Amino acid sequence: MPPAATLARLVLIEARRGGLPWLAGTCIAAGIGLALFLSQVALTESRELQVAIVAAWLRACAVFLVAAHVATRTLREIDDKVLELMLALPLGRPSLYLGRLAGFAACGALLAAAFAAPLVLWAPPGPVLLWGLSLACELALVAAAALFFAMTLVQPVPAIAATAGLYLLGRSIAALQALAGGGPLADDSIAGTLARGAVGAVAFLLPRLDAATRSEWLLYGAPSASAYAAVIAGLVLYAVVLAAAGLFDFARKNL
Amino acid sequence: MTRVPGWILGLLAASLAAQIAWQARPAAHLAAQALPPAPRPEVLRLAAVGEDAAAARLLMLYLQGFDVRGVDYRRLTAWLRAALALDPRSAYPLFAAARVFAETPDPAASRIALEFIYQEFARDPNRRWPWLAHAALLAKHRLNDLPLARRYAAAIQRQATSPDVPLWARQMEIFILEDMNELEAARILLGGQLEHGGIQDPNERRFLEQRLRELEQRVK
Numbered sequence: 001m002p003p004a005a006t007l008a009r010l011v012l013i014e015a016r017r018g019g020l021p022w023l024a025g026t027c028i029a030a031g032i033g034l035a036l037f038l039s040q041v042a043l044t045e046s047r048e049l050q051v052a053i054v055a056a057w058l059r060a061c062a063v064f065l066v067a068a069h070v071a072t073r074t075l076r077e078i079d080d081k082v083l084e085l086m087l088a089l090p091l092g093r094p095s096l097y098l099g100r101l102a103g104f105a106a107c108g109a110l111l112a113a114a115f116a117a118p119l120v121l122w123a124p125p126g127p128v129l130l131w132g133l134s135l136a137c138e139l140a141l142v143a144a145a146a147l148f149f150a151m152t153l154v155q156p157v158p159a160i161a162a163t164a165g166l167y168l169l170g171r172s173i174a175a176l177q178a179l180a181g182g183g184p185l186a187d188d189s190i191a192g193t194l195a196r197g198a199v200g201a202v203a204f205l206l207p208r209l210d211a212a213t214r215s216e217w218l219l220y221g222a223p224s225a226s227a228y229a230a231v232i233a234g235l236v237l238y239a240v241v242l243a244a245a246g247l248f249d250f251a252r253k254n255l
Numbered sequence: 256m257t258r259v260p261g262w263i264l265g266l267l268a269a270s271l272a273a274q275i276a277w278q279a280r281p282a283a284h285l286a287a288q289a290l291p292p293a294p295r296p297e298v299l300r301l302a303a304v305g306e307d308a309a310a311a312r313l314l315m316l317y318l319q320g321f322d323v324r325g326v327d328y329r330r331l332t333a334w335l336r337a338a339l340a341l342d343p344r345s346a347y348p349l350f351a352a353a354r355v356f357a358e359t360p361d362p363a364a365s366r367i368a369l370e371f372i373y374q375e376f377a378r379d380p381n382r383r384w385p386w387l388a389h390a391a392l393l394a395k396h397r398l399n400d401l402p403l404a405r406r407y408a409a410a411i412q413r414q415a416t417s418p419d420v421p422l423w424a425r426q427m428e429i430f431i432l433e434d435m436n437e438l439e440a441a442r443i444l445l446g447g448q449l450e451h452g453g454i455q456d457p458n459e460r461r462f463l464e465q466r467l468r469e470l471e472q473r474v475k
Binding site: 038039041042043046047048053055059120171172175215219220 | 301305307309312350355462467
């Protein structure tokens with residue numbers, strides 16, 4: 001087995017021993033409980049209400065679990081000098097970094113599969129599969145972001161906050177652009193133009209997470225193949241950007 | 256347990272009791288509160304962080320908590336419009352407007368809700384015609400405004416052109432002009448929707464059947 005694959009396997013074992021499956025199970029149970037409650041209060045569209053809210057809940061839980069798990073595990077390795085021990089092994093820094101990232105991404109994929117499974121109760125299997133695959137890619141991106149920030153900032157709270165900030169900005173940048181656009185009442189002053197330009201510039205540096213893992217796919221059917229491929233390509237591309245940034249930072253670090 | 260000092264146990268018990276007592280105070284019920292002005296759909300979209308479909312439906316659960324008798328209908332329809340902007344394919348805002356909010360005893364408020372349905376119908380007539388059909392019945396039987404009912408019926412005839420729209424709905428104006436009471440008309444409307452598979456949600460079916468029973472009691 002290549003060293004990077006061994007590292008990935010170790011990350012998965014660590015996740016299992018760290019109680020991640022129990023947390024995931026609790027999130028799924030809470031989601032099903034929420035769905036049962038919602039089915040009692042909806043006047044119409046009870047299935048749609050259940051699937052939309054449960055999908056949003058599970059997506060948020062998955063992102064939080066992956067971000068917190070990656071950041072805390074990475075920082076624990078740094079604090080316990082495990083990282084320094086691994087650097088003493090006959091293993092290149094890129095293999096070390098990418099092996100651990102692959103482990104975290106695999107962990108995210110397993111979580112995505114577990115979180116997509118209960119949605120089959122309310123939505124057809126095809127769209128659920130696409131939703132789950134998109135969530136797996138989204139979680140790989142989150143894992144790459146959390147690993148990058150944990151290695152760079154070397155503190156748990158700033159690392160988790162930076163990952164959450166990047167994720168929430170990615171989810172809301174399209175809405176921010178629509179707000180900055182102002183519609184027919186748009187401010188044509190220099191300040192207004194500068195504000196729109198600044199939001200547009202930030203958008204170039206962010207992933208379009210609002211287009212990924214959409215609840216609408218579960219409600220109204222799968223997107224077109226080209227639209228779906230564009231979403232997945234965008235997620236993978238941004239995960240690669242974050243991995244490259246992390247590799248750059250790790251390679252230049254004096255450890 | 257025995258190693259924990261008694262004053263810490265006392266503090267824990269007292270603070271927990273105080274918390275329960277604090278939360279047990281009578282709180283203002285949502286229905287008694289004033290509905291705040293609706294935000295712009297862009298602001299709601301920002302708050303929804305990409306989960307527009309979930310936000311639109313949560314918004315409807317929030318709105319259905321208000322008592323229709325005390326609510327400002329201009330604000331209410333602005334909220335309903337915002338929910339529709341978040342998820343234009345959701346039937347919930349128009350269902351609530353037609354079956355809950357437009358059935359208020361206040362004729363002025365009812366007209367605002369009916370006008371909202373009429374305006375939103377025009378954006379997607381083939382999907383939204385059942386709510387305007389109900390609005391036409393309300394205009395005729397509750398508001399006793401036949402010209403308004405005919406305007407709504409004519410709009411359905413003119414704009415709902417999909418083959419999925421049943422024949423009686425495409426001849427809505429004749430249906431409105433027929434000399435039948437509200438119960439008969441409501442039975443035909445509900446029966447037609449059930450027959451064409453327009454009502455698949457069990458909660459919606461239960462709610463509409465309950466409304467029909469209430470109407471039967473009122474007519475008796």
